Amino acid sequence: MHAHVILAAGQGTRMKSRLPKVLHPLLGKPMLHYALEAALALKPERLVVVVGHGGEVVAEALKGYPVEVAWQQEQLGTAHALLQAESLLRGFPGPFLVTQGDTPLLTPETLRALLERVEAGAGMALLTVELPDPTGYGRILREGEEVLANVEEKDASPEVKAIREVNAGAYAFDGFLFQALREVRNENAAREYYLPDLIAIYRVHGKRVEAVRGVAEEALGVNTREELARVEGVLLKRLRRAWMQKGVRMVLPETIYLEPSVELAPDVVLWPGVVLKGKTRVGEGCEVGPYAVLEDTVLEPGAKVQAHTVAQGAHLHGGASAGPFARLRPGAVLREEVHVGNFVEVKNSLLHPGVKAGHLAYLGDAEVGAGTNIGAGVITANYDGKRKHKTQIGEKAFIGSNSVLVAPVKVGNRALVGAGSVITQEVPDGALAVARGRQRNLEGYALRKLGEE
Structure with a gap:
């Protein structure tokens, strides 16, 4: 049984953005959600997120997660931020995990290792x-597993500066945490209260402080757009x-971009430049051609999407194909x-088995x-101009090139529509519909007009 606190109150001024730093998207979801999911993987008894800058927007992004929200009204440092969770966690015996909302690469395994050290004493x-x-x-000064101090660079001697082991900003604490936080002082240039000061406070009280060595990649934080891109690359x-x-x-x-919400099956082939977003699901044996974009789209086994096709909210059944350069909008169903x-x-159209629309067509609400x-x-x-209307076309019909079907309208089974027709009335089964002006040839007219006769 443990509690987990995520610190997400920072302003993130170096992001140069109105959006709170922890809500910047990584592979289609807010950075903060990665910290939440890592925390929830360990099944904490309590999960608290401390918000501050843009807190209302951040709190809104927490909906759907089993979290409690604490507020840091003034930005006075990480130790001060953690202290704001005390009123929610008063009486909780510990242990406590503490992570940052801007370190989305931390894994549950690493967090468990921190927790186990405190559980072991x-x-x-x-x-x-x-x-x-x-x-x-x-820099971290240590003897074996025990940490002696965290020395800030401005205070470090040349020998200490040569140390390459650094504090990654994730912690586990025993039940002494909130008492220790009240002993943190702000005697520094920024007049802020910092979590690393707890190392000395714990040691003064005779409590052991231990280090868990992690992988550098996991500890990557995000403070700039460049770092955001770097972390996204790792993900x-x-x-x-x-x-x-x-x-x-x-x-x-x-060259391939995909999001964690996407599902892929064995023997799917993705060519260079493919983008897969949202709740896209690609079935066994499907092929997605170069530079195709699929968002919230389902490809059943054996479907194929060719180069430069864009599909959003579409559903392709087995053997269906789209592209190159096709656009499938929400509600497009290709059987x-x-x-x-x-x-x-x-x-928003259903195309039954075997339909062919080879090029240059628009099928909407059909x-x-x-x-x-x-x-x-x-x-x-x-x-x-006011409402959408439906077009119904029967089986084995043939719609000639450059025709317009003005909805609501119905074309029957095995009906033919002559090229260039504007169809405004129902076409019965098996009929030929021609709706265009009769061709007239005026002999010699073109030459006379050009003065060449």
């Missing part, structure tokens, strides 16, 4: 990492590796063996029967 445990260039970080690398280990083929994996070609847009062929330039005119 240490008063305080802190995560440390070794950096090739520790400039700007406080992407982890995701790609995990999916490839499960049987997904990625051609040039470093088995449907083909939607280049520069075809489909919105239902197209099995085996129907949609010619180039066909448009379902679904919007009258």
